[in-house]
Amino acid sequence: AQSVTQLGSHVSVSEGALVLLRCNYSSSVPPYLFWYVQYPNQGLQLLLKYTSAATLVKGINGFEAEFKKSETSFHLTKPSAHMSDAAEYFCAVRSFSNAGGTSYGKLTFGQGTILTVHP
Amino acid sequence: DTEVTQTPKHLVMGMTNKKSLKCEQHMGHRAMYWYKQKAKKPPELMFVYSYEKLSINESVPSRFSPECPNSSLLNLHLHALQPEDSALYLCASSRDPGTVVTDTQYFGPGTRLTVL
Numbered sequence: 001a002q003s004v005t006q007l008g009s010h011v012s013v014s015e016g017a018l019v020l021l022r023c024n025y026s027s028s029v030p031p032y033l034f035w036y037v038q039y040p041n042q043g044l045q046l047l048l049k050y051t052s053a054a055t056l057v058k059g060i061n062g063f064e065a066e067f068k069k070s071e072t073s074f075h076l077t078k079p080s081a082h083m084s085d086a087a088e089y090f091c092a093v094r095s096f097s098n099a100g101g102t103s104y105g106k107l108t109f110g111q112g113t114i115l116t117v118h119p
Numbered sequence: 120d121t122e123v124t125q126t127p128k129h130l131v132m133g134m135t136n137k138k139s140l141k142c143e144q145h146m147g148h149r150a151m152y153w154y155k156q157k158a159k160k161p162p163e164l165m166f167v168y169s170y171e172k173l174s175i176n177e178s179v180p181s182r183f184s185p186e187c188p189n190s191s192l193l194n195l196h197l198h199a200l201q202p203e204d205s206a207l208y209l210c211a212s213s214r215d216p217g218t219v220v221t222d223t224q225y226f227g228p229g230t231r232l233t234v235l
Contacts, residue, residue: 036222043123043209044162045227055168067132090161105222106175109161 002027003094004074006110014118015064019063019078021113023091026072032094033074034107035065049087050074061085086117122146122147123227131233134200140230142193149156151193151226153185162209168172168193200234207231 007022025060026029032051048059055067072096076089091110123144130140142151149170154162167175168187182204184196192208211224 041231043125043228044211046223046225049223076169099178106164106167107162107224112161 001108002029002031002093003108004033004091004093004110006046006067006091006113008053008113009053009111009117010114011117012118013081016080019076019081021076021091021115023065023074023076023110024072025074025091025093027093028059028103031074032089033065033067034094035044035059035063035074035076035088036109037061037088038090038112044090047076083117083119086115087089088112088114103117123210123225124225124229125208125213127230128228129231129233131235132197132202133198133235134202136196136200137196139197140194140195140208140210141231142212142227143191144212144225144227146212146214146225147189147190148212148214148225149190150213150215150222151187152211152213153193153195154226155212156207156209156229166195197232200232201223202234205232210229 005024033050035047037045037047045055046059047063050067055110058064063078080082093108094105126141134210144169151168154227156162164177171187186194201219207229209229210227213222213224215222
């Protein structure tokens with residue numbers, strides 16, 4: 001089964017500092033990986049996704065992530081944190097399942113990392 | 120446009136009530152999903168609809184009853200819920216449920232449900 005592990009349930013940075021949120025995956029096949037952000041009392045917004053086209057993926061709001069097969073990692077980074085980046089971030093892996101003759105893709109999420117940005 | 124809308128935003132109900140959550144998308148997506156998210160936890164998949172047919176039920180109790188009247192609309196009917204069912208209920212949609220592994224799910228803002 002495919003899974004993702006997010007290292008660090010809480011990350012705190014100063015405004016303007018580098019943001020690094022860690023995600024490691026476990027998969028026996030090439031994974032399809034996603035980062036979502038969830039602001040308080042809101043749904044999930046897609047930040048970026050890895051689909052094997054390029055190892056460095058650029059997303060919205062200045063975020064990017066690099067797929068490293070040798071390290072089984074897909075860490076999320078942003079060079080300079082902004083107060084508006086404070087939110088919870090979820091790494092997810094999409095697996096392909098078959099149940100009762102029906103195929104579907106299933107997202108499995110990590111436990112989430114809460115990012116706090118200090119002025 | 121990648122908007123998924125959900126109503127109501129908040130819902131408070133008693134254990135004997137019957138209520139419904141509504142989800143709508145107009146992106147032409149053929150897969151729709153219900154997730155449940157407890158506080159400080161990641162979303163957990165409940166149901167998947169593929170081309171308006173229920174494809175997946177992740178062992179959800181029968182007090183939750185999904186319905187997909189058409190390709191744009193997804194409902195979740197609630198009856199005889201328990202206080203532990205209090206959570207954020209998220210709807211998502213994607214273009215194609217199974218043939219494209221990289222198919223991306225887009226989420227709605229959620230309905231915050233409180234069961235008294």
